[in-house]
Amino acid sequence: MKKLFAITIVCFITSSAQLFSQQAFQSGEWFKFRIHYGMFNASYATLEVTDSQLNDKPVYHVQGRGRSTGLLSLFFKVDDDYQTYIDKRTGKPYKFIRKINEGGYTKDLEIDFDHRDNEAHVLNRKTNTRKTYSVPTNVHDMLSSFYYIRNQIDRDDLKPGEEMRLNMFLDDENVDFKLVFLGREVIRTKFGKVATLKFRPYVLAGRVFKEKESLTFWISDDKNKIPVKIEADLAVGSLDADLEAYKGLKHQFSILIN
Numbered sequence: 001m002k003k004l005f006a007i008t009i010v011c012f013i014t015s016s017a018q019l020f021s022q023q024a025f026q027s028g029e030w031f032k033f034r035i036h037y038g039m040f041n042a043s044y045a046t047l048e049v050t051d052s053q054l055n056d057k058p059v060y061h062v063q064g065r066g067r068s069t070g071l072l073s074l075f076f077k078v079d080d081d082y083q084t085y086i087d088k089r090t091g092k093p094y095k096f097i098r099k100i101n102e103g104g105y106t107k108d109l110e111i112d113f114d115h116r117d118n119e120a121h122v123l124n125r126k127t128n129t130r131k132t133y134s135v136p137t138n139v140h141d142m143l144s145s146f147y148y149i150r151n152q153i154d155r156d157d158l159k160p161g162e163e164m165r166l167n168m169f170l171d172d173e174n175v176d177f178k179l180v181f182l183g184r185e186v187i188r189t190k191f192g193k194v195a196t197l198k199f200r201p202y203v204l205a206g207r208v209f210k211e212k213e214s215l216t217f218w219i220s221d222d223k224n225k226i227p228v229k230i231e232a233d234l235a236v237g238s239l240d241a242d243l244e245a246y247k248g249l250k251h252q253f254s255i256l257i258n
Contacts, residue, residue: 024150024225027051027060028248031226035066036240043068043078044244049147052085054094060086062143078102084143091148096141098171099125109171111141120169135174136167145177150225158197178202186256187218189228189243193256195221196228223251 026049033045045066052061061083068078083097096111108125113135120133140148145168160183168175182198196218215232219225226249230241246253 023250024223025049025147026248026250029250030245030247031243032245033227033241034244036242037238045080045241047146049248054085057094058088059094060088060147062086062147064143077104082143084141086144086147091144091151092138093141093144096143098142107171111169113139113141113169115139122172131172133169133172133174135169139167139169139174141169146227149179150219153197153219153225155197155221155225182216184221185218187229191243191253191255194228195254195256197221197225220254222254224249224253226253 029047029049031047033047035043035045037043043066045064047062047064050061050063052059054061062085064080064082066078066080078101080100080102081097082100083095084093085095086093092115093113095113096109098107098109098111100107106126110123110125112121112123113119114121115137118135118137118139120135120139122131122133124130145166148166158181160181162181164179164181166177166179168177179199179201182200184195185198186193186195188194197220198216198218200216215230217227217231218229219227226243226246228243230239232239
């Protein structure tokens with residue numbers, strides 16, 4: 001259960017480029033996910049995009065929230081807040097905020113990215129310390145990665161087995177993520193049947209997941225490329241996340257008619 005909401009975010013990572021190749025989202029977009037852990041309806045998570053300004057630059061402000069619910073919240077409380085400020089032209093993050101409480105495991109970090117000098121300035125509010133780290137070009141945080149992938153996937157050219165990569169800075173380290181396209185699949189959702197693109201990221205085994213291939217996710221095979229479903233085998237138990245509600249999509253959500 002540790003890093004529960006982070007699992008929902010990290011799984012959407014792909015390759016990097018200089019500019020957005022298309023626009024899959026817009027300000028006002030909002031998602032709600034229902035997350036199940038074993039037999040429990042463990043929590044809800046939301047993602048919302050709004051217009052904002054950061055240092056006189058127009059940005060997308062994205063906020064992700066996750067909270068435990070029901071019986072699980074009585075003995076394992078989850079209260080997570082993730083935020084990122086994304087350049088509207090390049091999709092690169094300027095600032096990332098991670099404030100979480102997951103069963104007593106807490107983090108309170110604020111990261112400022114300097115893409116000119118390839119540095120990440122990290123403020124740890126728990127310890128009131130600041131550190132600077134070198135980062136590669138085109139680096140992303142956990143949230144900006146999700147929105148970046150949606151503007152980079154070329155649905156027409158995807159082939160099963162194709163690999164994609166992205167540079168990501170996570171807390172205090174640079175991480176090279178690899179994502180593999182598994183193919184197309186029609187799945188059942190609460191909204192009806194949805195044509196999806198199926199991916200599998202390769203993640204570090206032992207810390208959260210059972211194995212390197214323990215996580216699978218599906219995004220809609222339309223212009224939105226929104227997350228529809230996630231499945232993960234954790235070190236203890238399993239997790240499923242399903243899209244529960246949405247609004248403010250840039251394009252019409254494609255639902256298949258029987």
